[in-house]
Amino acid sequence: MSKCYRTIKLKKKQHIAWITLDRPDKLNAINAVMLQELSEALDTIEDANARCVIITGKGEKAFSAGADLTELQKLTPETASEFSMKGQQVFTKLETFSKPVVAAINGYALGGGLELALACDFRIAADSAELGCPEIKLGLIPAWGGTQRLPRTVGLSNAKQLIMLGDRVQADEALMMGLVDKVVPQKELEDETRALAQRLCERQPAALKHAKRATNSGTKASFDSGLKKERDFFALLFAAKDTIKKIEAFGSQRNKKEGDC
Numbered sequence: 001m002s003k004c005y006r007t008i009k010l011k012k013k014q015h016i017a018w019i020t021l022d023r024p025d026k027l028n029a030i031n032a033v034m035l036q037e038l039s040e041a042l043d044t045i046e047d048a049n050a051r052c053v054i055i056t057g058k059g060e061k062a063f064s065a066g067a068d069l070t071e072l073q074k075l076t077p078e079t080a081s082e083f084s085m086k087g088q089q090v091f092t093k094l095e096t097f098s099k100p101v102v103a104a105i106n107g108y109a110l111g112g113g114l115e116l117a118l119a120c121d122f123r124i125a126a127d128s129a130e131l132g133c134p135e136i137k138l139g140l141i142p143a144w145g146g147t148q149r150l151p152r153t154v155g156l157s158n159a160k161q162l163i164m165l166g167d168r169v170q171a172d173e174a175l176m177m178g179l180v181d182k183v184v185p186q187k188e189l190e191d192e193t194r195a196l197a198q199r200l201c202e203r204q205p206a207a208l209k210h211a212k213r214a215t216n217s218g219t220k221a222s223f224d225s226g227l228k229k230e231r232d233f234f235a236l237l238f239a240a241k242d243t244i245k246k247i248e249a250f251g252s253q254r255n256k257k258e259g260d261c
């Protein structure tokens with residue numbers, strides 16, 4: 001975990017890997033180097049003894065203000081597709097990552113910054129955060145998975161409002177539409193996020209991995225094939241001795257309580 005990156009910081013504390021987007025002067029805008037480094041960091045974390053990942057932005061102003069506009073300016077119809085594909089691949093890698101990922105949204109999460117947060121499993125926002133998809137105001141659309149993940153997260157109506165109007169929403173409104181899971185005072189963001197990550201670290205890693213895969217697959221595949229995946233993963237987990245022991249322990253505790261009455 002000691003590798004040096006140019007645009008992010010990666011550190012591990014206990015079982016939690018922290019990725020910090022580290023371009024505060026540019027509101028942590030995501031450029032090609034950052035995308036590449038995020039991908040490399042995930043590879044490093046995959047091999048490390050970490051059970052949960054937290055992604056946040058440096059400073060108090062922004063989680064990320066989105067794709068780096070200086071790079072965006074140079075795109076042509078030919079290169080734009082590749083640009084979109086690269087971001088989609090990295091965020092899909094994040095979404096399908098074997099360990100849970102929590103976004104600690106410490107300020108603006110706009111455009112690609114919001115798309116990054118949407119690829120995480122959980123989103124905790126500081127009360128000062130503002131979220132949105134401003135692409136339409138530039139004559140563009142979200143291109144790093146936002147048009148697909150947003151409606152799956154907040155429903156079609158809310159997603160269309162965000163994507164087609166391009167307005168920013170405050171943290172409390174984001175909470176109401178299910179765009180974030182929790183809003184906390186800015187100064188408590190780190191502690192709250194760490195507390196959630198610690199709870200996830202206490203869960204059995206294999207069960208978490210399959211829970212994540214099964215729930216994610218349900219949002220993509222047809223309903224029936226999602227149900228099939230749910231059955232398959234559920235059955236697979238019964239191969240672990242630990243699972244049976246936990247179920248038995250729960251049953252014997254209940255029997256004991258009933259006997260006590």
Ligand code: COA
Binds near residue numbers: 066110138
């Ligand atoms: N890409 C590259 N640089 C960005 C950026 C982005 N997406 N967003 C902000 N920055 C840079 C600014 O150019 C500025 O750099 P400079 O000081 O070298 O000129 C710095 O970050 C601070 O931004 P600034 O606009 O001065 O801050 P602000 O507080 O006035 O406004 C925002 C904050 C987020 C409202 C505004 O920066 C903004 O609208 N950014 C673009 C968001 C966007 O459209 N993202 C989607 C891209 S598809």
